[in-house]
Amino acid sequence: MRAVVMSGYGGPEVLELVERPDPQAGPGEVVVRVGAVAVNRLDIWVREDVGHAYAARLPVIPGYDVGGAVAAVGEGVSDVAVGEAVYVHYDYSCGRCAYCLEGDEAACAGYEVMGVQRDGGYAELVLAPARNVFPLPGGLDARVAAAAGSVYLTAYHMLFARAGLRPGETVLVTAGGSGVGGAAIALARMAGARVIATASTAAKRERLLAAGVEHAIDYTAAGWPDEVRALAGGRGVDVAVDHVGRAAFPGALAALANRGRIVLCGASSGSEATIDLVDVFARQVSIIGSSDGSRRELHEVFRLLAEGRVAPPPISAELPLERAADAQALLASRDHYGRVLLTPGV
Numbered sequence: 001m002r003a004v005v006m007s008g009y010g011g012p013e014v015l016e017l018v019e020r021p022d023p024q025a026g027p028g029e030v031v032v033r034v035g036a037v038a039v040n041r042l043d044i045w046v047r048e049d050v051g052h053a054y055a056a057r058l059p060v061i062p063g064y065d066v067g068g069a070v071a072a073v074g075e076g077v078s079d080v081a082v083g084e085a086v087y088v089h090y091d092y093s094c095g096r097c098a099y100c101l102e103g104d105e106a107a108c109a110g111y112e113v114m115g116v117q118r119d120g121g122y123a124e125l126v127l128a129p130a131r132n133v134f135p136l137p138g139g140l141d142a143r144v145a146a147a148a149g150s151v152y153l154t155a156y157h158m159l160f161a162r163a164g165l166r167p168g169e170t171v172l173v174t175a176g177g178s179g180v181g182g183a184a185i186a187l188a189r190m191a192g193a194r195v196i197a198t199a200s201t202a203a204k205r206e207r208l209l210a211a212g213v214e215h216a217i218d219y220t221a222a223g224w225p226d227e228v229r230a231l232a233g234g235r236g237v238d239v240a241v242d243h244v245g246r247a248a249f250p251g252a253l254a255a256l257a258n259r260g261r262i263v264l265c266g267a268s269s270g271s272e273a274t275i276d277l278v279d280v281f282a283r284q285v286s287i288i289g290s291s292d293g294s295r296r297e298l299h300e301v302f303r304l305l306a307e308g309r310v311a312p313p314p315i316s317a318e319l320p321l322e323r324a325a326d327a328q329a330l331l332a333s334r335d336h337y338g339r340v341l342l343t344p345g346v
């Protein structure tokens with residue numbers, strides 16, 4: 001098979017297209033032909049070894065958001081069949097500890113991620129344990145599953161499991177044009193919330209309004225949290241969803257209503273921010289961390305997408321495998337709106 005392999009850390013030049021032997025399905029394993037793999041910011045952080053935080057196991061084939069079709073099954077695999085459309089879940093965990101049994105596998109001491117510690121989807125074929133292979137509910141396209149998988153799961157867990165979103169509440173989504181931001185907007189709207197989102201350019205704010213947000217705010221303008229509070233009836237928003245960190249978190253916190261909740265799953269602009277602790281307790285706001293989501297939630301996300309109850313992610317580019325470096329550069333440039341895919345199977 002053809003695969004993009006990363007043997008060291010560095011710039012885009014460390015992504016090398018090579019020929020590799022096809023993976024073989026052992027007992028309990030499945031080989032999936034990759035129809036599409038989403039390119040994520042984490043792919044770039046792993047490549048650049050940002051903060052030595054991701055501990056990739058090199059050499060590795062990057063990419064963890066894979067949609068495709070089953071190519072082969074190993075001994076003992078009976079719940080998926082050759083040719084079936086599937087999503088390959090990226091979580092590797094022991095499956096037996098208390099966290100795993102509770103469904104919170106990101107908390108498992110043995111937690112690993114496809115495309116970081118295990119070979120991923122920048123390839124024509126990917127090998128996975130059968131328990132990571134999710135048959136797609138009727139009519140859900142493998143491309144849409146690849147584009148939606150990790151970001152919809154992350155946003156779903158943030159909004160419902162962690163922030164406890166209720167119908168009629170007002171939600172602020174920072175960086176609404178990003179993958180997680182777009183997913184949070186679609187899911188919050190599905191749940192009957194009013195949504196206010198931020199974006200840095202007029203073009204992205206136009207796209208957000210077309211996607212159904214009530215107000216699109218320029219978060220590079222001074223005083224934007226006051227504008228959000230005013231738009232949310234003067235009291236502020238009930239829930240804020242952030243993954244931007246330093247450049248947006250303090251403002252999003254200031255835009256919360258009394259007893260509001262802010263939930264964060266990343267800090268892409270920087271991980272240190274200054275907040276006023278008096279503001280936190282005097283206004284009784286909750287600061288909630290969130291990471292990943294459960295297998296049950298992934299099933300729920302795919303069912304909602306298949307039934308057309310939640311809007312699918314916009315897809316801004318689909319590039320062939322040999323353009324993996326270009327795809328990462330496009331994502332890093334922020335000069336796009338929607339998900340960037342590699343399509344090895346085309």
Ligand SMILES: [Zn+2]
Binds near residue numbers: 097
């Ligand atoms: Zn475990």
